[in-house]
Amino acid sequence: AQSVAQPEDQVNVAEGNPLTVKCTYSVSGNPYLFWYVQYPNRGLQFLLKYITGDNLVKGSYGFEAEFNKSQTSFHLKKPSALVSDSALYFCAVRPYGGSQGNLIFGKGTKLSVKP
Amino acid sequence: DVKVTQSSRYLVKRTGEKVFLECVQDMDHENMFWYRQDPGLGLRLIYFSYDVKMKEKGDIPEGYSVSREKKERFSLILESASTNQTSMYLCASRPPDRWDTQYFGPGTRLTVL
Numbered sequence A: 001a002q003s004v005a006q007p008e009d010q011v012n013v014a015e016g017n018p019l020t021v022k023c024t025y026s027v028s029g030n031p032y033l034f035w036y037v038q039y040p041n042r043g044l045q046f047l048l049k050y051i052t053g054d055n056l057v058k059g060s061y062g063f064e065a066e067f068n069k070s071q072t073s074f075h076l077k078k079p080s081a082l083v084s085d086s087a088l089y090f091c092a093v094r095p096y097g098g099s100q101g102n103l104i105f106g107k108g109t110k111l112s113v114k115p
Numbered sequence B: 001d002v003k004v005t006q007s008s009r010y011l012v013k014r015t016g017e018k019v020f021l022e023c024v025q026d027m028d029h030e031n032m033f034w035y036r037q038d039p040g041l042g043l044r045l046i047y048f049s050y051d052v053k054m055k056e057k058g059d060i061p062e063g064y065s066v067s068r069e070k071k072e073r074f075s076l077i078l079e080s081a082s083t084n085q086t087s088m089y090l091c092a093s094r095p096p097d098r099w100d101t102q103y104f105g106p107g108t109r110l111t112v113l
Helices: none
Strands: A001-006 A010-014 A019-021 A022-026 A032-038 A044-050 A057-060 A064-068 A073-078 A086-096 A109-114 B004-006 B012-015 B020-027 B031-038 B042-051 B052-056 B064-072 B073-078 B087-095 B109-113
Touching: A010 A019, A010 B064, A019 A109, A019 B031, A022 A073, A032 A064, A044 A057, A044 A064, A044 A073, A073 A086, B004 B087, B012 B020, B020 B031, B020 B087, B020 B109, B031 B064, B031 B073, B042 B064, B042 B073, B052 B064, B073 B087
Parallel strands: A010 A109, B012 B109
Antiparallel strands: A001 A022, A019 A073, A032 A044, A032 A086, A057 A064, A064 A073, A086 A109, B004 B020, B020 B073, B031 B042, B031 B087, B042 B052, B064 B073, B087 B109
């Protein structure tokens, strides 16, 4: 079965430190990979995507993610965390051969950045 | 700027009631989606629609139905609400060929008593 895993329910980081939110996937073929962020009481907002090309993709708010095909991972990173980055982060994948419908979402990782 | 709006931010209903959740998008998108979001379970797809009057079941359609009479509006219906349908419901839309531009509404937090 095609799936996305976010192994950490929560990540705690001090402000100014680098952060990593992990994501691994299991799909057939070449996946399209996405990160979304959800601030409290808000819908999901698109952060960045990997479709093809450079394995390091840059997105909104200073975030970036690295696609690693051999490790089937797409970890989200930021060099210096801000308190305002505290939110719920979702990794998602469009499975190969996916219909018009679905992205498969991970369960989400709560990022908490302390001053 | 794409806008996806949902009719209510918070809703409280009683067991057995029929519940309508409305979603409207203003960008003429063909594809629309309903998800529910639960802690530890992430987002799970309930139904999606790729055109007016067209619908397909997602991963958890049981207990739900949908209606797409107009392109801009996608309604989620709980025929007889139950307490296990207490959840956050998220609507989304996108063009059919743009996987990188799925836009979400703000969500409706439904409580069924």
